[in-house]
Amino acid sequence: MNLKRSNRNLALIRRLALTPYSFWAVLFILVPLIFVAYYAFTDSAFHFTTENILRFFKATSEISDENGTRMVHTYLLIFGRSLKLAVISTIICLVFGYPFAYLISRASPKTQGILITLIMIPMWMNFLIRTYAWMTILQDTGIFNGLLGMLGLGKIHIIGTESAVVIGMVYDYFPYMILPIYSVMAKMDIKLIEAAHDLGCNGIGVLRRVIWPLSLPGVISGITMVLIPSISTFYISQKLGNGKFYLIGDAIESQYTANNLHFAAAIAFILMVILLICMAVMQRAANKRATA
Amino acid sequence: MDKLIELKNVSKSYDGKKVLDNINLYINDNEFLTLLGPSGCGKTTTLRIIAGFETADEGDVIFMGRDIQDLPPHKRNVNTIFQRYALFPHLNVFENVAFPLREKKVGRQEIRERVDEMLKMVALTGFEKRSVTSLSGGQQQRVAIARALVGRPKVLLLDEPLAALDLKLRKDMQQELKNIQKAMGITFIFVTHDQEEALSMSDTVVVMSEGQIQQIGTPMDIYNEPKNAFVADFIGESNIVDGIMLRDRLVRFSGHDFECVDFGFEEREPVDVVVRPEDVDIVPVDKGMLEGVVTSVTFLGVHYEIIVDINGFKWMIQTTDFEPVGSHIGLFIEPEAIHIMHKSEYSGMFGDYSSFSNELDELSDAELNAEEE
Numbered sequence: 072m073n074l075k076r077s078n079r080n081l082a083l084i085r086r087l088a089l090t091p092y093s094f095w096a097v098l099f100i101l102v103p104l105i106f107v108a109y110y111a112f113t114d115s116a117f118h119f120t121t122e123n124i125l126r127f128f129k130a131t132s133e134i135s136d137e138n139g140t141r142m143v144h145t146y147l148l149i150f151g152r153s154l155k156l157a158v159i160s161t162i163i164c165l166v167f168g169y170p171f172a173y174l175i176s177r178a179s180p181k182t183q184g185i186l187i188t189l190i191m192i193p194m195w196m197n198f199l200i201r202t203y204a205w206m207t208i209l210q211d212t213g214i215f216n217g218l219l220g221m222l223g224l225g226k227i228h229i230i231g232t233e234s235a236v237v238i239g240m241v242y243d244y245f246p247y248m249i250l251p252i253y254s255v256m257a258k259m260d261i262k263l264i265e266a267a268h269d270l271g272c273n274g275i276g277v278l279r280r281v282i283w284p285l286s287l288p289g290v291i292s293g294i295t296m297v298l299i300p301s302i303s304t305f306y307i308s309q310k311l312g313n314g315k316f317y318l319i320g321d322a323i324e325s326q327y328t329a330n331n332l333h334f335a336a337a338i339a340f341i342l343m344v345i346l347l348i349c350m351a352v353m354q355r356a357a358n359k360r361a362t363a
Numbered sequence: 364m365d366k367l368i369e370l371k372n373v374s375k376s377y378d379g380k381k382v383l384d385n386i387n388l389y390i391n392d393n394e395f396l397t398l399l400g401p402s403g404c405g406k407t408t409t410l411r412i413i414a415g416f417e418t419a420d421e422g423d424v425i426f427m428g429r430d431i432q433d434l435p436p437h438k439r440n441v442n443t444i445f446q447r448y449a450l451f452p453h454l455n456v457f458e459n460v461a462f463p464l465r466e467k468k469v470g471r472q473e474i475r476e477r478v479d480e481m482l483k484m485v486a487l488t489g490f491e492k493r494s495v496t497s498l499s500g501g502q503q504q505r506v507a508i509a510r511a512l513v514g515r516p517k518v519l520l521l522d523e524p525l526a527a528l529d530l531k532l533r534k535d536m537q538q539e540l541k542n543i544q545k546a547m548g549i550t551f552i553f554v555t556h557d558q559e560e561a562l563s564m565s566d567t568v569v570v571m572s573e574g575q576i577q578q579i580g581t582p583m584d585i586y587n588e589p590k591n592a593f594v595a596d597f598i599g600e601s602n603i604v605d606g607i608m609l610r611d612r613l614v615r616f617s618g619h620d621f622e623c624v625d626f627g628f629e630e631r632e633p634v635d636v637v638v639r640p641e642d643v644d645i646v647p648v649d650k651g652m653l654e655g656v657v658t659s660v661t662f663l664g665v666h667y668e669i670i671v672d673i674n675g676f677k678w679m680i681q682t683t684d685f686e687p688v689g690s691h692i693g694l695f696i697e698p699e700a701i702h703i704m705h706k707s708e709y710s711g712m713f714g715d716y717s718s719f720s721n722e723l724d725e726l727s728d729a730e731l732n733a734e735e736e
Contacts, residue, residue, distance in 0.1 A: 262449035265416055268436040269443045270463040271514065276437075280462070284453045 107343075110336030123337030146322065146338065153319040156233060157302035160240035161248075164297045165290070168248035172289075173282070175249075176256035187253065190246050198243055202310050205239050206230065209311065231313035239307040247296035255289030256282070291357045299346055366425075367392045367517065367550055368413060373422035375408055382408050383419070384574040390518075390552060390567075395544050397553045399561040400571035401597070406554045409571075410520050413552065414443050427517070442511040443520040447527065448503045450495040456482070456506055457491035463514040481509035484543065501532045508543065518550045525560065537564055558598045562586065570594050572709075591704055595637045596713030602643075602678045603714020606636040606703070614703055617673055619652050621696060625703040635704040637714070640668070640681040642700030651693020657686050670716050677716040 114120045132145045175186045193201060208214045209230045216226045229235045259282070267277040305320030319342055326335035368390040375383040383405045390396050398406035411417040412424060415436035424432050431439060442463075450459050460478045469477070482488050485505035490498070495506060504524060511519055521540070525533045541564050544551045555561055561568050562582040570577045570585060570593075578590040589595035592603050606616035611626035616636045628634060648654050655673035669686055671678045671694070678694075686692055 260447075260449065262445050262447065263451060265436070266443070266445060266449040266451075267462075268416075269414060269441075270510065271437045271466040273435070273437055276466055280466070281451060285451075 107336045107339055110333050111340040112337075113333060115333060123334045124341065126334060127338055127341055146319075149317055149322050150319050150342075152316060153302050156236055156240065156308075156316070156318070157298055157304075160237050160244065160301045161294055161298045163237065163241050164245050164248035165294065168245060168293065169252060169286075169290070172249045172252035172256055175253050176259070183257070187250075190249055193242075194246050199306065201243060202239055202307055205235075205242065206310055209235050209238065230311065231315055233312070233316060235311040236308050236316055239311040240301045240304060243304075243307065244297040244301055247300070248293040251292040251296065252286055252289040255286050259285055287357050291353055294353070295350060298349075302346065303342060365392045366390070367394075367427060368552075369423075369425040370409070370412075371423040371425065373409075373412065373419045373424065375405075375412065375417065375420050382574050383412075386422070386574075386576060388569060388576065388579070390550060392517075392550060393548055394566050395541070395551045395553065395564060396567045396569065397555060397561040397565040398569050398571060399555060399558060399597075400577075401556055403573075404571040405574040406556075406571050407522055410443075410522055410552060410554050413518070414441055414520050415439050440516050441518045441520060442514060442516040443522065444507050444511050444524045446523045448507040448524075450503055450506055450510070452494075452496050454495070455491065456487065456493050456495060456498070459495055459506055460509045460513050462510060467514070477513055478509075481513045484512075484546075485509045500527055501536070504528065504536060508540075512543070512547060512549075516549065518552060519544075521551060521553045523554055523556070525555075525557075533560075540564065562598070570597060572597075588702060589637060589704065591707035591709050592635050592637075592711075592713050593707070593709040595635075595702075595704065596709075600640045600679055600681075601714050602638045602640065602716070604636050604638075604676060605711075606634050608632045608634050608703060612698075614701065617653055617676065621652065621701055622698040623701040623703060624698050625701070628703065628705075633706055635706060635710050635714075637702040637704060638678075638696055638700060640679040641666075642696065643678070643680045643682075644695040644697075645680065645682055645684060645686060646693045646695045648691050648693040651695055653694040653696075655692060655694060657688050657690050657692060660686065660688055679716045 111123055112119055112121065114122065127146045128144070130145045131142050133140060133142055135141075175183055178186065206213075210216070211226065211228060211230065213230070215229065219226060229238075263281055263285070264277055267281045272280060303320045303323075305318060305324045308314075308316045308318045308321060319338065323335050323338050323342075326332075326338065366389045370386050370388045373383055373386040374381065382403075386405075386409060388409075398409055400406050408417060412419050415431070415434060418432060423430050426439070426441075451462065454462065457478055460481055461474050464474045464477060478491075479488070482490065485508050487502065487505050487509065490502070490506075495503060498506065507524070524540075525536050528536060537560060540551070540553075553561075553564065562585070565582055567579065568582055568585045569579050572593050578585060578594045580588070585594065585598055589598060589601075595601040595603055604616045606614045608614050608625075608628040608631065609620065610630055611628070612623055614621050614623050614625075614634065614636060653673050655671040655678065657669050658672050658677065659670040661668045666681045666683050667685060669680050669682060671680055671692065673694070680694070
């Protein structure tokens with residue numbers, strides 16, 4: 072009886088403790104989302120319209136380059152470019168981050184602490200400053216080309232190319248790939264790896280059949296945490312791409328600063344829906360593998 | 364019988380601390396051999412050296428006539444059952460058992476047949492699609508056995524595999540493991556700190572302490588003819604008293620001269636005398652060789668365990684007759700019940716029951732288990 076009452080008290084306390092968070096979540100997550108949707112589906116007089124959404128898919132503009140002049144779907148082109156750069160950055164982060172996370176997780180506890188701190192230190196700096204730093208590094212007369220010159224390798228033009236944008240994204244979001252993968256791997260039971268060796272796997276077999284499938288949850292959240300911010304980034308492309316690679320984030324920003332709130336909201340809304348679908352598909356694939 | 368595995372002068376240190384000190388041991392084909400000792404005695408390290416997870420600092424590890432020190436674990440014809448089973452949580456029961464076969468690129472049909480056969484052996488038919496995390500401890504244990512045996516190893520290494528099971532299940536699994544070993548006709552090397560388990564399952568018991576082998580022998584040898592005070596105390600209950608070997612077959616202890624069956628000691632050599640609690644007969648005081656006062660009585664179902672004070676030394680005696688606390692009794696010991704050992708570094712450390720308590724014993728056992736995690 073007493074136990075029952077104390078259990079009920081505990082439940083009450085738990086619910087009370089959650090209340091501020093629920094309040095916060097509603098106020099700062101749910102309400103803004105509703106506003107985004109509301110703006111996306113209304114015109115400047117706040118009448119319902121699908122015009123903003125349709126504009127994203129229909130708007131065209133004329134571009135001219137070495138291949139001549141042609142009409143393109145403006146926002147679809149921008150979105151495609153954003154997706155491409157974000158996917159490239161995510162793949163690079165994964166390819167370099169995965170082995171790195173593995174090596175960290177197998178180091179001594181002390182070394183692990185040091186390496187994780189080193190990875191996190193850049194995150195303590197403002198990302199504008201980091202991006203500016205990359206500008207000075209990658210400029211034609213910057214540190215990188217200076218180094219190449221000293222080695223007698225000649226200069227290469229990087230700033231203002233897609234490569235520069237990708238470098239910036241990879242640098243900024245690399246820790247977000249490593250940390251979730253590392254945290255899954257650090258928790259992995261070393262005995263499972265020994266068991267796999269014992270049962271006939273060489274190093275590659277252990278990686279393929281035990282470590283990789285067990286680290287998938289970390290990989291999925293790493294991909295999520297890199298892909299989403301890099302697909303919607305706007306500042307990196309402006310600074311490192313010299314504004315030549317207009318990304319979806321830039322589009323939202325410029326519509327917003329041009330006081331075109333409804334269309335900005337529409338772009339944001341579409342981006343959100345697409346990302347949600349991507350994440351759901353990925354999560355589902357991961358769950359399927361986990362239970363297979 | 365052929366020597367299947369041989370360890371020659373094997374030593375190993377961690378951070379300057381010696382965990383294995385010159386181990387010499389051979390293991391026969393089809394043998395059930397147990398490495399027995401308290402935690403930190405080096406038994407698990409010995410097992411891991413045979414499995415290939417550790418490398419000896421010195422010495423040779425010979426498997427079927429060949430030094431295997433440089434062979435990685437996956438190339439050794441040896442499989443391990445880990446303490447917490449180490450089943451793959453992302454694979455179901457079937458895939459866990461099929462794991463080593465898939466690595467060897469065995470055909471689909473054969474995989475199915477061999478996994479079925481193994482699951483049948485461990486009585487888990489019908490569990491193929493179950494997730495291993497949904498199984499009970501005993502069932503997980505069976506999956507681990509099936510997975511370790513499906514690749515048909517020459518040797519199965521078992522690292523305290525029953526430690527996590529409750530008593531009843533543990534007894535069943537002991538019997539089952541013994542049966543599996545006989546049925547498969549392979550060598551088992553079993554690591555445990557549980558002496559009862561070691562005695563009931565093994566062909567050969569290797570008693571270890573502080574990185575050294577104390578004694579190798581059959582369970583009967585180890586129990587009846589312990590080599591030193593450590594073995595006598597670790598295996599079963601023992602009263603270990605100081606004695607003097609007067610001549611062959613005559614020993615003096617507790618102020619009385621006893622006939623015994625041991626010989627080959629020097630005249631008047633100080634020795635350790637072992638008398639098992641079940642080998643002491645209670646007789647009237649005037650007919651006894653020794654006389655003492657009962658200081659405590661514990662009822663254990665089959666028998667009473669009584670502590671008797673004889674000239675200040677506390678003896679443990681197991682008897683089916685009830686003797687109340689405070690009663691004076693006489694003790695009679697047959698010559699065959701007296702076992703004489705040379706003095707060793709362990710002399711005087713064990714065998715007196717003045718601070719004995721069952722609860723204390725179990726407590727320290729639990730601590731040992733926790734340490735080994």
